[in-house]
Amino acid sequence: DQQVKQNSPSLSVQEGRISILNCDYTNSMFDYFLWYKKYPAEGPTFLISISSIKDKNEDGRFTVFLNKSAKHLSLHIVPSQPGDSAVYFCAAIPGTASKLTFGTGTRLQVTL
Amino acid sequence: DARVTQTPRHKVTEMGQEVTMRCQPILGHNTVFWYRQTMMQGLELLAYFRNRAPLDDSGMPKDRFSAEMPDATLATLKIQPSEPRDSAVYFCASGPGALDNQPQHFGDGTRLSIL
Numbered sequence: 001d002q003q004v005k006q007n008s009p010s011l012s013v014q015e016g017r018i019s020i021l022n023c024d025y026t027n028s029m030f031d032y033f034l035w036y037k038k039y040p041a042e043g044p045t046f047l048i049s050i051s052s053i054k055d056k057n058e059d060g061r062f063t064v065f066l067n068k069s070a071k072h073l074s075l076h077i078v079p080s081q082p083g084d085s086a087v088y089f090c091a092a093i094p095g096t097a098s099k100l101t102f103g104t105g106t107r108l109q110v111t112l
Numbered sequence: 113d114a115r116v117t118q119t120p121r122h123k124v125t126e127m128g129q130e131v132t133m134r135c136q137p138i139l140g141h142n143t144v145f146w147y148r149q150t151m152m153q154g155l156e157l158l159a160y161f162r163n164r165a166p167l168d169d170s171g172m173p174k175d176r177f178s179a180e181m182p183d184a185t186l187a188t189l190k191i192q193p194s195e196p197r198d199s200a201v202y203f204c205a206s207g208p209g210a211l212d213n214q215p216q217h218f219g220d221g222t223r224l225s226i227l
Binding site: 042043045049089091100101103104105 | 145152154155157205218219
């Protein structure tokens with residue numbers, strides 16, 4: 001049972017355009033969400049997070065939006081750069097427990 | 113830059129053999145996590161420790177997998193006996209504090225192939 005879903009396995013975006021990566025979750029106990037980026041042959045690295053008390057968090061070119069009623073979050077990258085090409089994992093955690101539940105990832109390819 | 117170190121980076125062995133993967137967490141981090149990455153399931157949490165004590169290993173097949181922290185600088189994940197379905201990339205991650213939602217820092221993984 002996949003509690004965190006990333007329904008798009010891959011996404012291709014032109015350099016300079018906006019990349020939008022989506023994530024849906026089913027567990028209403030999740031109240032903290034994170035995005036990780038992963039390059040080949042490396043471990044995931046933390047990118048940005050958002051608490052359920054917010055609906056938006058911004059860090060430079062990266063913005064995460066949270067829609068609690070829809071149980072949906074998205075990561076926006078503007079402008080997209082070739083170095084952003086990687087696999088992006090959405091992850092969620094319930095406030096009182098410790099398990100970080102990951103989605104299956106979306107491979108982003110930023111083309112020139 | 114402090115890093116989580118995992119060894120070996122690659123391991124190829126025959127089914128039935130014992131496999132031991134090692135992890136050195138970032139100094140000062142008191143939570144350690146083991147994950148497995150597969151194509152179908154993405155990143156699955158196998159087990160995690162806080163202050164060297166196991167807190168949750170419900171994601172781990174108990175009959176063949178075991179995870180330990182002999183000391184604060186070493187975490188191990190063992191598979192005995194190994195099976196072809198165990199082939200995956202295994203990641204170790206460590207976390208900096210008592211709050212579980214603080215971002216975890218990952219090692220570069222052990223790519224395991226069981227023939």
